[in-house]
Amino acid sequence: MIKVEGLTKRYARTVAVDNISFEVEKGQIVGFLGPNGAGKTTTMRVLTCFLPPTAGTAQVAGFDVLEQPLEVKKRIGYLPETPPLYPDMEVGEYLIFVGKLKGLTSADVPKRVAEVCDRCAITDVKSKLIGKLSKGYRQRVGLAQAILHNPDVLILDEPTSGLDPKQIIETRELIRSLAGDHTIILSTHILSEVEHSCERVIIINQGKLVAQDTVTNLTNRLRGSESVAVEIQTSNGNLNHADVRQRLEQVAGVSRVVLKDTRDNHCAFEVESLQGRSIRAELARAVVTSGWDLNELRPVGFSLEDIFLQLTASESEKAQKKVEAKA
Amino acid sequence: MGNILVIFKKELKSYFASPIAYLLLGIFAVIFGFFFYSATRVFVLTGMQMQMMGRGMPMDVNEYVIRPLLGNASVIGLFLIPMITMRLFAEEKRTGTIELLMTSPVRDLEIVIGKWLAAMVLYASILGISAINIAILYGFGRPDLKPILVGYLGLLLQGGCLLAIGIFISTLTRNQIIAGGATFAVCLMLWVLDWVSAYDQSAWGKVIAYLSVVTHFEPFSKGVIDTKDVIFYLSMIFFGLFLTSRSMESLRWRA
Numbered sequence: 001m002i003k004v005e006g007l008t009k010r011y012a013r014t015v016a017v018d019n020i021s022f023e024v025e026k027g028q029i030v031g032f033l034g035p036n037g038a039g040k041t042t043t044m045r046v047l048t049c050f051l052p053p054t055a056g057t058a059q060v061a062g063f064d065v066l067e068q069p070l071e072v073k074k075r076i077g078y079l080p081e082t083p084p085l086y087p088d089m090e091v092g093e094y095l096i097f098v099g100k101l102k103g104l105t106s107a108d109v110p111k112r113v114a115e116v117c118d119r120c121a122i123t124d125v126k127s128k129l130i131g132k133l134s135k136g137y138r139q140r141v142g143l144a145q146a147i148l149h150n151p152d153v154l155i156l157d158e159p160t161s162g163l164d165p166k167q168i169i170e171t172r173e174l175i176r177s178l179a180g181d182h183t184i185i186l187s188t189h190i191l192s193e194v195e196h197s198c199e200r201v202i203i204i205n206q207g208k209l210v211a212q213d214t215v216t217n218l219t220n221r222l223r224g225s226e227s228v229a230v231e232i233q234t235s236n237g238n239l240n241h242a243d244v245r246q247r248l249e250q251v252a253g254v255s256r257v258v259l260k261d262t263r264d265n266h267c268a269f270e271v272e273s274l275q276g277r278s279i280r281a282e283l284a285r286a287v288v289t290s291g292w293d294l295n296e297l298r299p300v301g302f303s304l305e306d307i308f309l310q311l312t313a314s315e316s317e318k319a320q321k322k323v324e325a326k327a
Numbered sequence: 328m329g330n331i332l333v334i335f336k337k338e339l340k341s342y343f344a345s346p347i348a349y350l351l352l353g354i355f356a357v358i359f360g361f362f363f364y365s366a367t368r369v370f371v372l373t374g375m376q377m378q379m380m381g382r383g384m385p386m387d388v389n390e391y392v393i394r395p396l397l398g399n400a401s402v403i404g405l406f407l408i409p410m411i412t413m414r415l416f417a418e419e420k421r422t423g424t425i426e427l428l429m430t431s432p433v434r435d436l437e438i439v440i441g442k443w444l445a446a447m448v449l450y451a452s453i454l455g456i457s458a459i460n461i462a463i464l465y466g467f468g469r470p471d472l473k474p475i476l477v478g479y480l481g482l483l484l485q486g487g488c489l490l491a492i493g494i495f496i497s498t499l500t501r502n503q504i505i506a507g508g509a510t511f512a513v514c515l516m517l518w519v520l521d522w523v524s525a526y527d528q529s530a531w532g533k534v535i536a537y538l539s540v541v542t543h544f545e546p547f548s549k550g551v552i553d554t555k556d557v558i559f560y561l562s563m564i565f566f567g568l569f570l571t572s573r574s575m576e577s578l579r580w581r582a
Binding site for chain 1: 329330333334337340341344345422423424425426427428429430431432433434579580
């Protein structure tokens, strides 16, 4: 549905997006992830035909953004970072205007407006001035505006920024309910958001594509080994943590044991497995057969947060090393 | 065409939903009303004086009242036009709604023309107030209608050309005050260029005076439609709108 090849966008002095290529299949929700200023908004603006690319091509539904912008625009719904709202218009009036602007026929407009108002839960503010709405409502009106003409592709730039937790959950649900009929790209710098609503993630940093994969693959790829937190205690006598450590290291598949905490009859470790080995059952058995009590056995998953930090940090570390090497 | 209409309706609505339209109508009504009062008063006084001196020559209302009044209207328009156009693009750029327009399946030129037409209609309704004043004259005399209509045609053409320039300037900045100020300066320049012809009779002086929007309005106020002036105004309107759509395109490249 969306095909981006070698996309580069240069502003006067800075390179905002540097040779990015990716593809998005029909009906997918893709998360566009990156720290602030990574080039997320610029990429989205190129896709919506707001900015022309400096080099490379971008296609939406088979139409090039430079060659046939009108065809692309017809198929795209776009919610910019700040919702494009006219404060002196009423919500209903605004949506009718947008509907006509997007090329809906006058017969379809009222029907579609009623539908999206219902979907975005803004029917109760339909006759209010946009300028008087709260931030959450404005965001929802912005979203309503984007889905109004039932576009094939939805591009949402930080759709949940500035919302309260309840609204964030509602918006995420709304976005997920839109998937299937629509191909959705949403940008965010909030990682949990991607974990919650996206099937695929594209991570960019400083204008460069760092990683792109499904959320599960990405976590697996970077995790590789399993990491387990173990807490052990004895009901009688002292516990020598060195003994425990030795015992744990003997368990098949364990690569590393790290002592986290120790008190007189009580100690906690973090145990890492070898690549692709599951060690929890073995660990539990080892502890119990040694006569100790197992207080806690918990897998410590890598969150997307760790991955993200790892990826973006490695980039800047490399850069740092280069600088040092030069010096 | 449909898209132009959508933009046009929205802009016109937002003029009349905000105080701008009423403020401009009010300002024009007061200033023009003052000029109208003075012009008719002078006309009546001179008429009475002439009668007392025994020379009961009929005086021409068209020439002594309406013509200078139309000239005044064009000058007041010069001051009001920046206030009409300054928000058209500057505000969209500031609030980010320009992103909505530029990512909608609408051509740049359609947006520009829609906005220009809305500005024209507001300007025309402002001029409409002067027409009310002039209509009063029909209660006391029989002014010739045709030169008046030609005069209004001239006013509309002159206004259209300044509005096109104003819209262009509005695309250059995101600050309304700057857009308004710059438009006012340009309008003023195009007005006073005419003065050059007073002391410079060389070819350059003529060229510069030709560029003045006021020189081209004079024949209209006399009731003369000169093709040369109509073409001047139409080409200025075209040029202004063309520049605006180019400037919109360059927004994309500069962003």
